[in-house]
Amino acid sequence: MKKIIILFFSIFLFAQDLEKVVLQKIKYALNCNAQFSYVSEIELEDTSQISREEHLYKVYGTYKSVLSGSLYFKGFGVGDESHPISGSFVAIVKIKRIDVDLKKIIYKVAFKRGFVKKECLIGG
Numbered sequence: 001m002k003k004i005i006i007l008f009f010s011i012f013l014f015a016q017d018l019e020k021v022v023l024q025k026i027k028y029a030l031n032c033n034a035q036f037s038y039v040s041e042i043e044l045e046d047t048s049q050i051s052r053e054e055h056l057y058k059v060y061g062t063y064k065s066v067l068s069g070s071l072y073f074k075g076f077g078v079g080d081e082s083h084p085i086s087g088s089f090v091a092i093v094k095i096k097r098i099d100v101d102l103k104k105i106i107y108k109v110a111f112k113r114g115f116v117k118k119e120c121l122i123g124g
Helices: 002-033 118-122
Strands: 037-051 056-067 071-073 076-078 085-096 099-109 112-115
Touching: 002 037, 002 056, 002 085, 002 099, 002 118, 037 085, 099 118
Parallel strands: none
Antiparallel strands: 037 056, 056 085, 071 076, 085 099, 099 112
16 A cells, blocks of 8 residues: 555656646747747646657647836836736647657737747757
8 A cells, every 4th residue: 555655646746747847848938939028927727638659748828928128108118027918828749758848839929829939849
């Protein structure tokens, strides 16, 4: 019984660490792709498996995008951290044992949509 509890606890910790790695890689890719903003407060909403043989997962999530520069004009400010814009993303992630590779990320923030550049998917 003690071995089963230890095994269950180690699997639980491994799953949490894997989620942190996925979050960190997605955050790096979104920040790398952003031109005038930075990404914070990423949350995973849902994960579903696409292919068992290729170990591919589809990850849905939301994030906050904040302009990195501030602009003030006649008392109105744009770009400070009190006005973050909500965004969403869909990522295709390959997870095999402890390796996590991002294959594709489609993002949406305000009226802008697109794909994260390949160079940004490799880092992290």
